[in-house]
Amino acid sequence: MQNSTTIGFIGAGNMAYALISGLVNKGFNVQNIKLSDTDATLLSLRADEFNLEVFTDNSELAVQCDVIVFAVKPQVLSIVCKGLQGRLSHNPLVISIAAGVRATDINRWLGGNAAVIRTMPNTPALLGKGATGMVANEAVSKEQKKLAEQILSAVSSCLWVEDEKMLDAVTALSGSGPAYFFLLIESMTKAGTALGLDEAVAEKLSIQTALGASMMANSSDDSAHELRVKVTSPNGTTQAAIESFQDQNFEMLVSHAMRAAFDRAREMGVEFGDD
Numbered sequence: 609m610q611n612s613t614t615i616g617f618i619g620a621g622n623m624a625y626a627l628i629s630g631l632v633n634k635g636f637n638v639q640n641i642k643l644s645d646t647d648a649t650l651l652s653l654r655a656d657e658f659n660l661e662v663f664t665d666n667s668e669l670a671v672q673c674d675v676i677v678f679a680v681k682p683q684v685l686s687i688v689c690k691g692l693q694g695r696l697s698h699n700p701l702v703i704s705i706a707a708g709v710r711a712t713d714i715n716r717w718l719g720g721n722a723a724v725i726r727t728m729p730n731t732p733a734l735l736g737k738g739a740t741g742m743v744a745n746e747a748v749s750k751e752q753k754k755l756a757e758q759i760l761s762a763v764s765s766c767l768w769v770e771d772e773k774m775l776d777a778v779t780a781l782s783g784s785g786p787a788y789f790f791l792l793i794e795s796m797t798k799a800g801t802a803l804g805l806d807e808a809v810a811e812k813l814s815i816q817t818a819l820g821a822s823m824m825a826n827s828s829d830d831s832a833h834e835l836r837v838k839v840t841s842p843n844g845t846t847q848a849a850i851e852s853f854q855d856q857n858f859e860m861l862v863s864h865a866m867r868a869a870f871d872r873a874r875e876m877g878v879e880f881g882d883d
């Protein structure tokens with residue numbers, strides 16, 4: 609990415625904070641980052657921390673930027689987009705991180721012909737460890753795709769999908785996924801406590817085990833299945849636990865849960881885009 613590229617964030621909340629921190633940590637020139645929000649107090653905090661230019665008028669920011677990142681809640685995105693109609697004649701790249709809102713609706717609200725990339729990051733982005741699914745509309749150039757990837761990769765691993773409908777599958781997997789792991793950590797902590805461990809010890813062991821297993825899966829050439837088989841000695845303790853999970857159809861449970869998230873993501877796309 610050229611350090612002269614100007615990036616404007618609309619919405620100064622958690623995700624914008626994570627992305628701006630990520631970009632600054634990677635050496636992006638903060639003079640080329642602009643930020644707008646309706647909350648002047650929050651803006652002033654961000655301005656003090658990053659020394660960047662802030663706006664309470666989204667249009668004023670938008671006309672000055674090569675890339676505009678929508679980092680507002682999904683419910684307010686239509687108002688934000690409609691407020692920019694007629695202010696994007698310089699054809700900036702528009703990146704939305706708002707959950708559920710479809711690129712076609714964003715483009716329509718902006719007045720049409722906008723280069724829109726819709727993304728689905730997840731909460732670990734706040735620690736620079738996110739996973740982001742991305743989809744581009746037809747107006748987006750190869751260079752703009754690369755640019756979007758460079759911005760989101762400041763806080764996450766980025767993966768493209770071809771069909772926007774697949775972003776609902778990404779939502780069901782990595783978007784909501786951190787909560788599935790939190791549930792497993794919670795359940796293992798409770799079960800460890802029930803077996804007699806001190807709760808704090810059980811929690812620490814659960815968290816560290818999740819972290820270690822994830823790092824192993826990430827760094828190993830073996831698949832998760834192969835790693836599991838390797839740590840499951842015949843007739844041992846792990847086998848006893850895995851068989852118990854499988855007797856209760858663990859895979860089916862996960863599959864049903866993700867289908868429910870997928871269906872809800874599709875519903876939300878209709879709900880938020882319906883005006």
Ligand SMILES: NC(=O)c1ccc[n+]([C@@H]2O[C@H](COP(=O)([O-])OP(=O)(O)OC[C@H]3O[C@@H](n4cnc5c(N)ncnc54)[C@H](OP(=O)(O)O)[C@@H]3O)[C@@H](O)[C@H]2O)c1
Pocket residue numbers: 618619620621622623624644645646647650666678679680681682684687688705706707728729730731732
């Ligand atoms: N947090 C996550 O982990 C996560 C993960 C994936 C995707 N996302 C998506 O990222 C987006 C941002 O999430 P977030 O957690 O950063 O939200 P957030 O902390 O609530 O930040 C949104 C900011 O936008 C401001 N805002 C509201 N209306 C505005 C307007 N018309 N113009 C400019 N700014 C306005 C809000 O101000 P007020 O508070 O005063 O309304 C708030 O400061 C959401 O769409 C969410 O779906 C978040």
